[in-house]
Amino acid sequence: MLKIVKRMSLVSVFVALGFMLVQVMSDLYLPTLTSNIIDKGVAQGDIPYIWSVGGVMIGFSFISILAAIGNTYFATKEAQKLGKQLRSEIFSKVSHASHNQMDKFGTASLITRTTNDVNQIQMVAQMFLRLMIHAPITLVGASFLAYQKNAELTKVFLITIPILIVFIGIVMYFAVPLFKSMQKKTDRLNLVFREGLTGVRVIRAFNRGDYEADRFDEANHDFVSTAIKVNTIMAMMIPIVTVIMSGTTILIVWQGSHLIADMKMEVGHMIAFMTYATEILISFLTLSMIFIMVPRAQASAVRINEVLDLEDDLEQPKTPTALSTTQENVSLEFDHVDYRYKGAENLALKDVNFSLKGGETLAIIGGTGSGKTTLVNLIPRFFDIESGEIKLNGVPVNTVDKEELVDHIGFVPQKAMLFTGTIRENLQYGKENAIDEELWHALEIAQAKTFVSELEEGLDSHVEQGGGNFSGGQRQRLCIARALVKEADVFVFDDSFSALDFKTDAKLRDALKKDIKEEIVVIVAQRISTVIDADLILVIDEGKIVGQGTHDELKESCETYQEIISSQMREEEIA
Ligand SMILES: Nc1ncnc2c1ncn2[C@@H]1O[C@H](COP(=O)(O)OP(=O)(O)OP(=O)(O)O)[C@@H](O)[C@H]1O
Numbered sequence: 425m426l427k428i429v430k431r432m433s434l435v436s437v438f439v440a441l442g443f444m445l446v447q448v449m450s451d452l453y454l455p456t457l458t459s460n461i462i463d464k465g466v467a468q469g470d471i472p473y474i475w476s477v478g479g480v481m482i483g484f485s486f487i488s489i490l491a492a493i494g495n496t497y498f499a500t501k502e503a504q505k506l507g508k509q510l511r512s513e514i515f516s517k518v519s520h521a522s523h524n525q526m527d528k529f530g531t532a533s534l535i536t537r538t539t540n541d542v543n544q545i546q547m548v549a550q551m552f553l554r555l556m557i558h559a560p561i562t563l564v565g566a567s568f569l570a571y572q573k574n575a576e577l578t579k580v581f582l583i584t585i586p587i588l589i590v591f592i593g594i595v596m597y598f599a600v601p602l603f604k605s606m607q608k609k610t611d612r613l614n615l616v617f618r619e620g621l622t623g624v625r626v627i628r629a630f631n632r633g634d635y636e637a638d639r640f641d642e643a644n645h646d647f648v649s650t651a652i653k654v655n656t657i658m659a660m661m662i663p664i665v666t667v668i669m670s671g672t673t674i675l676i677v678w679q680g681s682h683l684i685a686d687m688k689m690e691v692g693h694m695i696a697f698m699t700y701a702t703e704i705l706i707s708f709l710t711l712s713m714i715f716i717m718v719p720r721a722q723a724s725a726v727r728i729n730e731v732l733d734l735e736d737d738l739e740q741p742k743t744p745t746a747l748s749t750t751q752e753n754v755s756l757e758f759d760h761v762d763y764r765y766k767g768a769e770n771l772a773l774k775d776v777n778f779s780l781k782g783g784e785t786l787a788i789i790g791g792t793g794s795g796k797t798t799l800v801n802l803i804p805r806f807f808d809i810e811s812g813e814i815k816l817n818g819v820p821v822n823t824v825d826k827e828e829l830v831d832h833i834g835f836v837p838q839k840a841m842l843f844t845g846t847i848r849e850n851l852q853y854g855k856e857n858a859i860d861e862e863l864w865h866a867l868e869i870a871q872a873k874t875f876v877s878e879l880e881e882g883l884d885s886h887v888e889q890g891g892g893n894f895s896g897g898q899r900q901r902l903c904i905a906r907a908l909v910k911e912a913d914v915f916v917f918d919d920s921f922s923a924l925d926f927k928t929d930a931k932l933r934d935a936l937k938k939d940i941k942e943e944i945v946v947i948v949a950q951r952i953s954t955v956i957d958a959d960l961i962l963v964i965d966e967g968k969i970v971g972q973g974t975h976d977e978l979k980e981s982c983e984t985y986q987e988i989i990s991s992q993m994r995e996e997e998i999a
Pocket residue numbers: 527765766768772790791792793794795796797798799838
């Protein structure tokens with residue numbers, strides 16, 4: 425937690441604490457002034473004394489109010505700033521995280537960490553600046569002043585404070601673990617909620633609405649029952665502490681009245697003593713709340729630090745090699761590449777070997793789970809390989825600055841993902857200053873020009889979250905156009921033509937061939953018709969290249985390729 429709160433500005437922290445100190449001192453002085461008014465003013469009928477001390481009291485009350493406002497302002501400002509900074513740092517970390525790191529946490533947990541966990545820290549930071557120092561200082565100050573008023577009467581605390589401590593201890597024993605478990609339950613709730621929202625169409629298609637609602641209810645019930653338990657325990661605090669406080673007052677009045685009767689104490693002193701006693705007990709209560717909140721925030725701090733301390737598992741080269749692009753040097757080479765997912769027993773890719781020159785098209789075909797996506801993900805270095813070497817334009821990709829490498833690659837992932845905004849903003853994602861002409865050209869190659877031009881607002885048409893207002897095929901074509909706007913050396917299309925009909929698929933590949941003369945095109949596909957014209961086809965099975973060559977060569981020599989052809993011919997016959 426210390427590591428996290430270190431982000432707060434020391435100046436603001438000291439200013440907030442300074443205001444708080446002034447507030448505590450003023451508050452502690454007020455009961456003494458009350459006691460003086462009663463004992464010296466009221467008891468002796470000294471009206472001018474009452475007026476003058478009353479004036480001082482009003483003055484100190486004002487100082488206390490102003491100090492409280494100052495403290496709250498700086499405490500809130502610093503706590504909010506801390507929350508803002510943490511959220512930005514987590515977001516930045518996550519947006520630069522590798523695929524492996526994203527898989528480690530999961531989206532739902534990352535959302536909880538950015539929202540709920542940051543809120544916990546924010547609350548504790550504010551409480552620290554408002555109360556954490558206030559409570560101990562008040563406790564010490566009020567105890568000292570109460571002792572000064574009457575040492576004999578402080579014996580009352582020897583009875584009430586141990587009772588309070590035991591009670592608070594019991595509450596903490598039961599409440600702290602429940603508070604901690606609530607974080608995990610919030611994670612689970614977010615996970616189920618998120619899956620329910622993102623998968624709403626699948627849920628409807630499979631008529632699983634009731635099942636999902638039950639699943640959500642279960643997570644919701646689990647969360648709520650823990651919250652009820654914890655709140656029930658906490659709800660007991662106030663009445664029991666009130667009883668203890670009332671008991672303390674009764675004991676003070678009972679003991680105090682004897683002392684007054686014996687002329688060992690004045691009435692004003694007893695009233696001041698009672699006020700100090702209340703402050704002492706409230707400080708104890710505040711401290712106990714702090715002891716409950718700090719472990720909870722500590723759990724949040726650990727979860728936040730887990731994200732912030734993520735070591736970059738894709739090392740940035742210390743002296744990066746520049747990646748130049750000339751008409752002659754565009755090339756992509758996989759040299760005996762092996763890759764294994766973190767923690768996996770088997771290699772996901774074994775001994776992948778091929779090379780391509782600018783202007784060539786590579787097609788990768790194979791069954792589901794054979795390793796096609798894994799292979800193309802290695803080109804922009806989403807993962808680091810176990811052995812072998814991958815070179816782009818003759819330069820090993822792990823020696824190139826990561827951002828520079830990605831700048832040279834136009835990537836269309838398997839899942840067509842668009843951002844909320846306009847079509848123009850989405851297309852300019854890879855080249856901010858791309859002019860309309862370039863955007864229309866990319867749309868034309870991607871076979872998206874016709875439907876975009878038919879939209880009333882053309883390039884300025886609104887794109888809903890995730891591209892929800894476009895069909896699957898339209899989304900895919902917009903994603904293809906977005907990649908084409910980039911000035912890349914390699915264009916990767918990971919199963920990006922799957923939602924297109926055969927005619928559009930053929931037209932798109934034709935347009936690509938005509939337009940992309942110097943760059944490399946890598947197409948992952950399931951359909952033979954998509955790969956048929958490629959200069960090189962890799963047939964992949966269980967991570968191994970089982971055949972490579974042109975369509976005609978593979979048709980003769982590769983058994984797996986022949987099987988794919990015959991299975992698709994059967995499908996066409998059936999159709
Ligand atoms: N993040 C991951 N962690 C561990 N294993 C993974 C991960 N992603 C994929 N795999 C495994 O690696 C293998 C290859 O997966 P990959 O996604 O590359 O296949 P694919 O050929 O693209 O499949 P599809 O055609 O269904 O998209 C599969 O066995 C899969 O289970």
